[in-house]
Amino acid sequence: MKISNKKLYEKVADVIILDINEGRLNIGDRLPSIKALSESFGVGQATIRESLNALRAMGFVDIKHGQGTFIIEREEPQFNFEAISGNAKDIENLLEVRNIVEVGVARLAAKNRTDEDLLAIESALKDMQLAINENELGEASDLKFHLAIADAAKNDILKQLLLNVSDIMRHTMKETRKIYLYTKSKSIEKLYNEHKEIFEAIKSKNAKLAQSKMTFHLEEVEKVVLNNIRHSDS
Missing domain, CATH: 1.20.120.530 (GntR ligand-binding domain-like)
Structure with missing residues (x-):
């Protein structure tokens, strides 16, 4: 899926979050390499890294150096x-x-x-x-x-x-x-x-x-x- 927009890293992150929410990505799944994601989305590797860091900050993924990026269970907010x-x-x-x-x-x-x-x-x-x-x-x-x-x-x-x-x-x-x-x-x-x-x-x-x-x-x-x-x- 090609993306053409400002703030590309947010758009990439949104697509990955949508894949998680709709069951195309599950807890424990390892995401493709940064190079593969870069080619898939049609953006630079720096954009992919920023997207993954944003997803980690939001609690969607865990980045294990030397192993890859994994989907993790995200705890739901305690308040409505x-x-x-x-x-x-x-x-x-x-x-x-x-x-x-x-x-x-x-x-x-x-x-x-x-x-x-x-x-x-x-x-x-x-x-x-x-x-x-x-x-x-x-x-x-x-x-x-x-x-x-x-x-x-x-x-x-x-x-x-x-x-x-x-x-x-x-x-x-x-x-x-x-x-x-x-x-x-x-x-x-x-x-x-x-x-x-x-x-x-x-x-x-x-x-x-x-x-x-x-x-x-x-x-x-x-x-x-x-x-x-x-x-x-x-």
């Missing part, structure tokens, strides 16, 4: 976004969970990150900038950014906690970005800069600064989302 979407308190609770987990994740990422981790985080950041340039919301690259930081933290339990709520995170990120887009005081560019500052702190291996920047970012998101919900309810 539709059930909480209109309840300000429940959304506040969910944001608090993110705050507790991701602040620690950012601190650990600054301490434990590798150069490869930095490339993955920076790739997500570049996708965010591309989304701004093309007037898109960019929630997929936002999720990719946060999951890449979880990878860099080198703590499988913390990473799994985020993966368990990754679908809900993407929903809330999409809604948050809509609010930012239409709120004069909170622009998408400001949101991008908050992410960039988190990246720079992790890059410099400044654990305290990374923790502080993540705290500030999540608190800003919480204020914008909850204020919007309460305003809508009033």
